[in-house]
Amino acid sequence: MALLAASGLCKSFGGVRAVDNVEIMVPQGSITGLIGPNGAGKTTLFNLLSNFIHPDKGRVIFDGEPIHSLQPYQIAQMGMVRTFQVARVLSRLSVMENMLLAAQKQTGENFWKVWFQPHLVAKEERQQRERAMMLLESVGLAAKAQDYAGALSGGQRKLLEMARALMTQPKLILLDEPAAGVNPTLIRQICDYITQWNQEG
Template sequence: MLQVRQVVKSFGRMNAVDGADFAVPQGSITGLIGPNGAGKTTLFNLIAGSLIPDSGTIVFDGQRIDGLTPDRVFHRGLARTFQIPRPFPKMTVLENAMLAPTRQAGEVFWSNWLRPGLVAAQEKANRDRAVEVLGFCGLGSKLSELAGNLSGGQQKLLELARVLMNEPRMILLDEPAAGVNPTLMETLVDKIVALNRRGITFLLIEHNMDLVMRICRPIVVMAQGKVIFEGEAEAVQRDARVLDAYLGDLPA
């Protein structure tokens, strides 16, 4: 589904991503792990179009996306979430979700006068879809709540819901478990697994090794901008390079 081939991104003399090379199989939940400063978030920004690689290629579903703007990457069916959720805090949960779909007729101001029926029909469809998606994400009872009043974990569920409004084929998740209490983390894990069973591919950055070992197959490990391991969860616990760079001894 996604191929990262010899990607390099430098900032001054520092190679934040230094020849990264790995693949994300279609239908997988692939984990991307490594110590702080390994280049994981920079790589996410390169894949999502927020940064342009200095060299190398990024291929999504058979087409190169390196150099595309974030909106064009998004329209290809590749979406992302952020480590720190970014809802519109003074809008309700339902309004945040309804805002997410692209190319809404009501965004063109004259459509409200020339094509009011289309605008109304599309808004109803978006509302129905938002209620369905928010219910799936466990926020069905929070539709009228201001997004800024949600807990950190609930805001991550809302961010996932906003991404799902556009029915992506692949989602980049940036530390979904960070700052989330154990109960909501289990909810997030359940939603990720359920969506994966529906056919959505995931690439996720995560420092919670229990989560990674539970749901990620395969696992990619970065250190100092390079990919030092790509393989199954069982093997990552025995790889000397990984143990030296990041993990330490893990329970069997």
């Protein structure tokens, strides 16, 4: 069964048909590429698949559920996260804080548990920090963990976005131009990591 499937997707902006009757199927465990020239509609399709914008027509099924009535954050909680062509990070937070915020279902999100189960909250946060550090190491950002995310270069922000997406332990990641603005040596490394992350599930 497809993990992500879309059919008959259409989106126009005024007279521009950005996405015209698109069918796409992403099988579980696959790495699926989407290519096209500038302005072909790739980013618009990603925005539709993650419900950042609503389609004029068509539907999207993720993990067996239609997602048209869900907010992007709810889709992320279901396990589909996306990155942006121009990376979006929380500039005034540190790289590590950007990572920690992404972790899902943290005990510390519950007001009462913060007060009555502080040890559990602290233990979980330690584990999240370790996991975040491991992911930051894999994208070469470990030394920047305490820096403001806003101080990173464009390429480094893309890497942070990818690492942050992985912090959510997603079932599917939509990467919008993961290599744009990243140096060629690092691109090879990112390709290797994408393969590795895929194999790890």
